[in-house]
Amino acid sequence: MTTTTRGPATLIIATVLLAATGMVLVGIGTSSSRTTGSTPGPESPATPVVPTSRSHPGVAERSAVAGSSTSASVSAVPSPSASPAGGENLPPSMSGPTADPVVQRALDDAVPADLPTEVAHEVAELGQEVWLAEVTGRERDRWPDYFTDRGARTAFYTRVRVQAAIGRKDPVGPGAVVHLVWAGAGPAGTFMDGRTATVRFIRDERSGTWTPQR
Numbered sequence: 001m002t003t004t005t006r007g008p009a010t011l012i013i014a015t016v017l018l019a020a021t022g023m024v025l026v027g028i029g030t031s032s033s034r035t036t037g038s039t040p041g042p043e044s045p046a047t048p049v050v051p052t053s054r055s056h057p058g059v060a061e062r063s064a065v066a067g068s069s070t071s072a073s074v075s076a077v078p079s080p081s082a083s084p085a086g087g088e089n090l091p092p093s094m095s096g097p098t099a100d101p102v103v104q105r106a107l108d109d110a111v112p113a114d115l116p117t118e119v120a121h122e123v124a125e126l127g128q129e130v131w132l133a134e135v136t137g138r139e140r141d142r143w144p145d146y147f148t149d150r151g152a153r154t155a156f157y158t159r160v161r162v163q164a165a166i167g168r169k170d171p172v173g174p175g176a177v178v179h180l181v182w183a184g185a186g187p188a189g190t191f192m193d194g195r196t197a198t199v200r201f202i203r204d205e206r207s208g209t210w211t212p213q214r
Contacts, residue, residue, distance in 0.1 A: 093194055097161065103181055104164035114169045115176065123167035123210055127178025127199040130212045134199075135160055135184060146212045159191060160184035175202040176210070 090106055091099035113120060133140045133147070135157040140147040163181040170177040177200050183193035201210040 095193075100161075100163040107164040107166050107179065107181060111166070111168055111179075115167055119176070120167040123176045123201055124165040124178055126201065126210055126212075127167065127180060128162045128165050130199050131162065131178075131180055131182065131197055132160060135182075143212055146214065151214050155187040157184035157186055163193060170200055173200075175200060175213070177201070 089102075091102050115123070129139070130143060130146070132138065133142065134153060137156045140152075146152070161183050163183055165178055165180045167176050167178050177198055180197045180199070181193075182195050182197065183191070184195065185191040200213050202213055203210050
């Protein structure tokens with residue numbers, strides 16, 4: 001992990017997503033290197049942190065995984081269902097899978113699309129698959145180079161589901177970045193939703209394949 005810089009796109013995303021949990025993220029970090037994901041923090045009901053380099057499971061168990069977390073400032077808001085920027089009301093935290101489509105729409109609206117629709121969908125789907133491999137340990141053999149990196153976690157999550165995902169241009173380099181919102185129970189057993197992560201990709205122009213990058 002490297003030191004982080006702040007980016008407006010991830011700030012908007014964090015603000016929209018954290019409204020659903022009753023907290024607003026005032027500042028978030030974006031990695032200055034082309035790496036993936038986010039690091040977990042101590043598992044507690046605290047506000048999730050948007051990771052920017054390496055795959056991060058939000059706020060849970062920062063000590064349970066490798067990598068360093070980005071810093072963020074947060075402030076409480078009166079209502080967890082407050083509607084950001086005039087959009088539809090966001091569901092309260094722990095609303096369950098039925099509320100995930102609302103989170104997806106909020107994430108879609110948070111940052112304007114800047115990739116062709118098919119490409120955005122392709123990288124979003126791939127980002128979900130890579131992230132599930134990251135936090136559960138399953139199917140890592142599909143990306144051996146990525147998961148032999150020293151930043152790959154060894155403490156895994158259970159009851160994992162992706163609540164929302166979008167693919168956008170990577171603001172810190174060539175390629176694409178997938179922003180995710182997900183839920184899961186960390187190694188200590190605490191289940192939380194509204195966790196956030198990013199996974200970055202570069203594209204091989206000859207083969208057209210996307211490769212995850214830390």
